[in-house]
Amino acid sequence: MISCSIRLATILRAAALPVLTSLVPGALCAAPVVWEGDGVPAPQPVQTDVTLGVYIFPGWYRDTGKGDYPYRTHDEDSEWRAVAKKPAPRPLLGFYDDSLPEVNDWHIKWALEHGVSFFCFDWYWNAGEHRLLRTLEDGFLKSRYCEMMQFCIHWCNHGLDWKDRPGGAPTDEDFQAPALVEMIQYMADKYFSRPNYLTVDGRPVLVIWDTARVITANGGPEGFRKAIEAMNRALNARGLKDVYLIAMGQSGRHEEAGFDAFTGYGYYGTDFDSEYEWRGGYSIPYEESVKHYETTWKSITSRPGLPYLLPIGTNWDSRPRHGEHAAVIRDKTPEKFEQSCRASLNYIDGRLNMAIIEAWNEWGEGSFLEPDKQWGFAFLDAVRATFSPAPPEHTDYVPGPERIASYSVLRGEELRQAVEMEKQPYPDPPLSLRKVTWQVDQPLPEGPILRGWEFADGTVEGWVPYQVKPYEVIDGVLTTEATGDDPQLIVDDAGVAIEDLRCLALRLRVPEGVSSCQLFYTTTAEPRMTADKCMTFPLVPDGQWHTYQVSREPEGKWSGTLKIVRLDMGRAGDKIELDWVRLVGK
Numbered sequence: 065m066i067s068c069s070i071r072l073a074t075i076l077r078a079a080a081l082p083v084l085t086s087l088v089p090g091a092l093c094a095a096p097v098v099w100e101g102d103g104v105p106a107p108q109p110v111q112t113d114v115t116l117g118v119y120i121f122p123g124w125y126r127d128t129g130k131g132d133y134p135y136r137t138h139d140e141d142s143e144w145r146a147v148a149k150k151p152a153p154r155p156l157l158g159f160y161d162d163s164l165p166e167v168n169d170w171h172i173k174w175a176l177e178h179g180v181s182f183f184c185f186d187w188y189w190n191a192g193e194h195r196l197l198r199t200l201e202d203g204f205l206k207s208r209y210c211e212m213m214q215f216c217i218h219w220c221n222h223g224l225d226w227k228d229r230p231g232g233a234p235t236d237e238d239f240q241a242p243a244l245v246e247m248i249q250y251m252a253d254k255y256f257s258r259p260n261y262l263t264v265d266g267r268p269v270l271v272i273w274d275t276a277r278v279i280t281a282n283g284g285p286e287g288f289r290k291a292i293e294a295m296n297r298a299l300n301a302r303g304l305k306d307v308y309l310i311a312m313g314q315s316g317r318h319e320e321a322g323f324d325a326f327t328g329y330g331y332y333g334t335d336f337d338s339e340y341e342w343r344g345g346y347s348i349p350y351e352e353s354v355k356h357y358e359t360t361w362k363s364i365t366s367r368p369g370l371p372y373l374l375p376i377g378t379n380w381d382s383r384p385r386h387g388e389h390a391a392v393i394r395d396k397t398p399e400k401f402e403q404s405c406r407a408s409l410n411y412i413d414g415r416l417n418m419a420i421i422e423a424w425n426e427w428g429e430g431s432f433l434e435p436d437k438q439w440g441f442a443f444l445d446a447v448r449a450t451f452s453p454a455p456p457e458h459t460d461y462v463p464g465p466e467r468i469a470s471y472s473v474l475r476g477e478e479l480r481q482a483v484e485m486e487k488q489p490y491p492d493p494p495l496s497l498r499k500v501t502w503q504v505d506q507p508l509p510e511g512p513i514l515r516g517w518e519f520a521d522g523t524v525e526g527w528v529p530y531q532v533k534p535y536e537v538i539d540g541v542l543t544t545e546a547t548g549d550d551p552q553l554i555v556d557d558a559g560v561a562i563e564d565l566r567c568l569a570l571r572l573r574v575p576e577g578v579s580s581c582q583l584f585y586t587t588t589a590e591p592r593m594t595a596d597k598c599m600t601f602p603l604v605p606d607g608q609w610h611t612y613q614v615s616r617e618p619e620g621k622w623s624g625t626l627k628i629v630r631l632d633m634g635r636a637g638d639k640i641e642l643d644w645v646r647l648v649g650k
Contacts, residue, residue, distance in 0.1 A: 096440060096460040104169035105461050107209055109176040110454035114412055116447070117182040117262075118175065118433055119218060119329070119423040122199030125163035127473055130198070138188075138195045138225050143428050144473050147384045148482035151490035153427055154437040156462055159482070160471040162425075163198035167471050168207040170463065171424070174435065175213065177460070178444040179452040182214035182262045184271060184420060189219065189247055190226045191238040201254070216262035217251060218271040218312075221278065239281035241291040248295040252302050264324070264416070267308035268299070271327065275311045275318060276531075276549040285321035292322045310373055315549040316637035319370055327373035330422050330431070331360040332380045332393065336580075336602045339498055344596045346496030347392040353377065354404045361411035367577060372413040376405060376421045378443065381430025389596070392430070394492040398439060402446035409450070421447070435462075502601040503613040508569055512649040514560045519644065528554045532640070542642040546634045553640070558626040558647065562587065565626070566650045567615035571643035574633060578605045578640075582632040583614060589624035597621055603633065609643065 099105055124144065131137040144159040160167045175183070183204070188195040204210055226237060248270075255261050256268040263269060272278060282288040296306040311323040318326055333342040333356050340348045357377055364372060378401065382390040412419055425434045435441050441460045449456060463471075474482060517525045519542050524535045531548030544553070568583065583599045590597060604610045616622055626647070634640055 096435075096462045098464045099461040100464070103208065104166060104173055104463075107173040107176040107212055108458075109181075109212065110179055110448060110452040112179045112181065112451045113417075113453075114409075114451055115182065115416075115418045116180050116451055117184050117214075117216075117418070117420040118180050119420065119426075120183045120185045120199070121423055121426045122162065122186055123196035124159075124425070124427075125161045125198050125203070125473065126196070132197070133193070139198075142473060143385070145478070147427050148474060148478065149485065150384050151486050151488045152436075152438065153381075153384075153430060153432065154486060155425070155427065155432075156435040156437060156440070156468075158468045158472050159474040159479070160468075161473050163202040164471060165203055165207040166467075168199075168203045169209050171434065172204075172207060172209045172213045174441070174444060174460070175424070177458065178441075178448040179450075179454075180421070180424075180433075180447065182216060183424070184216050184218045184262075186220050187217045188224055189250075190221070190224075191236075191243055192246060193226065195224055205258075211258075211260045214260050214262045215255075216269040216271065217255065218273065219247075220273045222274055237277075239278045241282060241294050244278070244291050245294050245298050248307065249298050249302075252299055252304055256299070256304055257302070263305075264308045265305075267305045267324075269308045269310060271310045271312060273312045273329075275313065275315060275321070275323070279317060279321050280548065285317050289322040311370075313549065314364065314369075314635060316546070316635045317549065323370060325371040325373055325416060326369070327420060328360075328375040330377050330380065331357050331375065332377055332391070335359050340496050341498040341500060341600075342391055343496050344386070344389045344391050345493060347394040347493045348496055350379070350393050350396045350400050353380070353393050354400055354407070357404055358407045358411075361408065363579065365411045365413070371415040373416055374408055374412050374419045376408050376419055378421060378423065378431050378433050382428065383430070385428035388493075390493075391496075392493050394495075398442035398446045401443055402450055405446060405450040435460075499619070500599040500601065500614065500616045502615070504602075504604060505611050506613065508611075508613070508646075509566055509648060511566050514564060514647045514649040515558055516646040517555065517644060519642075526555050526557070528556070530554060531636075540643070544640055546636050546638045546640065549635055550632065551634050551636075551638070551640070553631040553642065554628065555630075555645075556628050558629050560626045560647045560649075562618050562623050562626055564649050565615075566648045567613045568629070568645070569611065569613045569648055570631075570645045571609060571611045572603075573607060573609045573641050574603055574605055575607050575638055576605045578634045578638050579603055580633070581612075584628075584630040584632065585622075585626060586628040587621070587624035588627055590621045591627065593628065593630070613648075 126139055126142045128140050131139040148159060157167060157170060185200050261268055279285060279288045282291045299307060309323045311318045311326040312329060314326060332353055334340050334348055334352045335356050338352050340352055342348060379393050379396045381392045408419060421433055423431050425432050433443055435444060448454060519525060519537050520540050522537050524537060524542060527535060529535055529544060530552040532544040532546050532551045536543045580600055580602050584593060585597050586593055599614055599616060601612060601614050
């Protein structure tokens with residue numbers, strides 16, 4: 065029998081696409097065969113005990129002139145060009161146009177034959193405008209095998225280019241009830257009425273990315289419930305059942321606001337006991353990510369709450385999108401991924417019996433399940449081996465070189481340069497050894513207090529609340545309660561040179577469930593608050609007082625004079641009590 069690596073290498077060479085690395089992932093790999101017939105062969109779905117989905121990132125059709133409006137939009141920015149400027153990754157289908165029905169038929173076939181039964185499309189809409197829509201409406205919905213694959217919408221309600229209309233009034237993001245009703249009517253007419261739209265108890269599923277903003281835009285949980293009622297009236301008038309709303313992330317307000325379930329996107333990172341930490345410009349071993357996923361699942365499922373659509377991560381390497389600032393997971397293998405998949409079975413919520421993989425095709429972030437040139441079908445085979453009782457022996461068909469070339473957005477010189485780029489070395493960034501250290505309930509080190517906030521005089525001493533109740537200072541303790549999903553305690557003008565700082569010390573108590581704190585900062589040299597200016601440390605969530613010391617040696621952006629200190633912890637409904645904060649010198 066011809067091995068998977070030899071057969072796939074032959075296909076790729078015939079397509080003038082060089083093999084990047086070995087394609088031998090072990091017993092998981094089935095030998096692909098070039099399909100010589102017309103179109104795409106009919107899928108042979110396999111059964112699973114769990115309803116399994118994948119996120120679909122759309123817009124791989126993007127190129128100049130592909131926008132649907134008389135002004136330039138995000139639809140004209142081809143992300144394939146960023147991917148092509150790196151040696152990897154390389155999809156088996158090449159730099160494809162995902163608005164082509166035939167491309168979607170290959171995706172449907174490959175997914176169904178490995179146990180994936182629904183696609184969750186990232187979907188971009190605001191105030192009647194859409195972006196990246198052709199993948200779904202021109203590609204998937206017009207594909208030959210569309211009705212064999214269930215699908216649903218993940219409304220990505222974050223900023224894109226809604227304010228970029230030249231010569232016109234800016235379009236702010238509109239999440240209030242009338243805009244939500246307009247949106248749900250569009251979804252109902254275009255998607256919900258289709259027999260293959262994903263439902264729970266007959267109710268069409270809708271995932272919302274940024275729940276805090278839609279709740280806040282409607283005046284809080286009660287106001288958002290009224291917005292849901294208006295949306296449901298629009299659905300009921302069309303003969304459809306109420307929407308089944310799934311929130312992205314955890315929040316104490318989700319149930320109060322009327323959500324039916326919650327999920328996650330990616331839990332990439334490391335546990336607090338790891339010698340590595342997650343940060344841009346560096347990498348962590350794949351097994352550390354696998355461990356962190358299980359730790360996160362265990363923490364989430366240990367607490368009662370809404371039904372949980374469990375997310376599973378494939379990998380992360382966002383160098384095509386973020387360049388040298390990217391965080392990277394290194395040394396991935398199908399075996400390690402299968403280990404994570406099998407661990408997930410212990411945490412799937414029986415109320416839904418569903419899981420979702422991030423993602424099918426996030427090529428710019430290195431997070432993909434779709435077959436690529438390095439591993440072929442090995443990661444899909446890991447899914448099939450975990451979630452389906454189907455026999456491992458099967459045949460994976462792939463299109464021939466001419467068909468792959470016909471799908472390509474990139475052509476001519478761009479394609480030639482991409483092929484040459486594949487030959488270049490692509491070393492991983494250095495390992496991210498942990499720089500942030502912490503201590504709990506240890507004596508403070510000797511050294512001067514360079515700046516302190518004791519709250520002894522009954523005032524808040526310059527601390528500003530965000531998504532928390534107005535501060536109260538009671539018996540020298542700053543007390544508040546989180547009102548949103550991103551509560552922050554902020555103080556400005558710390559005015560301490562980081563090279564003189566030994567540690568930041570604080571005494572606080574938090575309730576059960578608040579297991580970590582993110583310490584964000586800015587300096588006079590780096591005045592913008594960005595995600596990479598952060599130190600995360602664990603908390604003891606037992607409602608008792610504890611003292612924490614957080615330290616890091618000066619380097620990179622952790623240098624200069626400290627300006628803003630921001631403490632992020634908890635979620636809506638959590639009580640936070642802060643006794644003091646001290647910047648201890650050397």
